[in-house]
Amino acid sequence: MPTVGEALVARLKAHGVSHVFGIPGVHTVELYRGLASSGIAHITPRHEQGAGFMADGYARASGKPGVAFVITGPGLTNTLTPMAQARADSVPMLVVSGVNKTHTLGKGLGCLHELPDQLAMSRTVSIKAEQVENSESLIPAIDAAFEGMAAERGGPYHIEIPIDVARHEHSKVGKAPELPEPMAAEAGQIAKLAEALMSAQKVVVLAGGGAKRAEDMLGQLAEKLDAPVVLTVNARGMMHRHPLGIPASPSLNAVRAVIAEADMVLAVGTEFGPTDYDMYALGNMPEMKRLARIDICAEQLARHEAEMTLKADAGAALAALLDAVSDKPIADGAERAELARKAAWAELSDDYRLMCGLLDVIRDARPGSLIVGDSTQPIYAGNLYYDHDMAGGWFNAATGFGALGYGIPAGIGAQFAQPDRSVVVIAGDGGAQFTLPELMTAAQENLPITFIIWNNGGYGEIELTMENADIDVVGCDPKPPLFGHVAASCGMPYTKVAAEPEALREALMPKAGQSGPVMIEIDAPFIAS
Structure with a gap:
């Protein structure tokens, strides 16, 4: 008989899941039983926040729910930020986590990764959070999550599986039910x-x-x-x-x-x-x-x-x-x-019109691309005025929840969802440092993503806001790394250009024999908007 972990993998497969983003740990090893032979691709980010943002980007680019596997405790707390971003932007996401053995929950015994009430914490951002209490409750929990993501407003769902329950035997999984048709108006x-x-x-x-x-x-x-x-x-x-x-x-x-x-x-x-x-x-x-x-x-x-x-x-x-x-x-x-x-x-400042022009250069150089953004000045400009050439091809974390560090991992998820499309990630030097290690995920998977780093040497927009409020500027100048060295350490080609259309157009031209990710750094001293 299959275990609950094996039944989980089989049910996800039955619901059309093709990719899972996760970092295995001692609390989730049973969830991985059977995954290698299932046909579901597993992508290992460098941090659970990256896993959540990858699931988000995958969902936005594919129209299907993104799925993340994370451990109990810090694994789930690290994923709460992506879950909150997904909720703000109505993005369908399923987070499957472990949790400690059933008989220890809520007792404060000092177990590894213990939280006082993990499910209650998750419910603050989830559309629905549910614990699999026994083998019989697994399939209904999964099916309910997929039905909700299909029939209602998108958002994050969370299923936690105690490590003792994950080992239980499970009966035959069966066929997944048909998902509801789109809701029609009267x-x-x-x-x-x-x-x-x-x-x-x-x-x-x-x-x-x-x-x-x-x-x-x-x-x-x-x-x-x-x-x-x-x-x-x-x-x-x-x-x-x-x-x-x-x-x-x-x-x-x-x-x-x-x-x-x-x-x-x-x-x-x-x-x-x-x-x-x-x-x-x-x-x-x-x-x-x-x-x-x-x-x-x-x-x-x-x-x-x-x-x-x-x-x-x-x-x-x-x-x-x-x-x-x-x-x-x-x-x-x-x-x-x-x-x-x-x-x-005409309402835009000259500087914002320049940035919008740079976005036009990217669009025209990479028609039909997915442009995935973090909170950074060119994205703010584009959110004010930009005409992309593909529905669903422009998305970022600069609205709604507004989480920094979104762009790099979300672009990776989007590339897995649309492997034949060009993906361009635009991140500021500050936001990029939140999830910079995920560049190695792109390198390891040889994903043909173009990472554009808008380097204005700190948190430029926040600095301007503090100045306008007559507040002495503090904390807005985190020194960026040498991005050329970062790219080299990840084994990806690197180009540095000025914030000028022709220079960017030249940098975006495909190079013979080049595959995998590349980085373009735009040297852009702070531009006041």
Whole structure:
């Protein structure tokens, strides 16, 4: 008979899991029984935070849940930050951890890696955290996690398995159940919303990350309604260069103006988070008339007042709306969008326009690439204004939870999810140092990732914030390593360039016989935004 550990691996395989990111330890060795022969690839990061961020990047790039294996105690605490980032950005992630023997839990016996209540701690960031109490409860716990990640808003799920239970015998695993179909909106709600959209004269659509896998339907609906589409950070890449697309932040005055001019606003898969809609911390949201919302999460729909709310999968709802609305006469939708784009671009500082230009260089040199970012100045600039050429191809940790150290490991996870695509990671010298050892994971796996380090010699944005608040600057100058030496120690080619488009374009050109990861350092003394 298989053990619980073997049954775990078999059930993950049955749910289509192809990659697991984890660091084995004495509390998880039984979870690895059968993994080597399962066909599931195991990737070993250098830190559990890296495992969690890799699972996140894998999920965003693949559309499937990312899976991480971590030990009890420090393994799980190290993974809490990636879990919180995944929750903030609705990223489906399954974290499977060990935990001490059942009879020791909560007794404070001083066991290795002991926590007072590991499950309670995990529940502070998990959508659901569950302990496998016996062999019979394993399969229901796994199936419930995958069903939740398929049917509801994405986020982290945690399953912990006591080390004694992991060794128990388990009966035949069986076939995994069919996952639920995307949630559709009620026909009556679709008809009511379609009628309202058709009666409005100037519709604006706000698209969030929940809509990024429904690009074609979103574009078709926008064309039918002659409606400009404002793309939040996690929706960037949709409607690339489309006349109705506005790839700019709704925190910008120009974008707020086009939203305020609308007589109806349709928001699809966006939670109205301040890091998208109030980046400058003004304490207010864009003015919206007759707001209608489509979101898969009832809790999100309840957080902002709206005239109409539809609890539904974005793709299913947009498909139904396409059938319910007819073409409006083309009026001024494209003109409104163009004016908003031009005015938004004019709002940016010269330095931010330079950085956005560098992003355009990367996109044009590596078309159809995944650009994965950390919290660093070029990413802040791109989050304000950048038109990527692939839906879901631009994502970073500079919104929502905002965890530093995200970019390098998330890019590794994304490369495993999309091995035939180019992956470019953009990290600052400060954020890169949070997870710098993960460069060796990319080197060991020979992943063709381009790591771009924006080196402005410290925490430039925080320094500026302290100065603007009339606070003596302290702690903003962590000395960066010599990145050329770091690259050499990892065995990867390295180039250093100035923050100038032609120099970056030259550095991005493929080199004959080159494979595996490369590093490009951009020498960029702090640029005030």
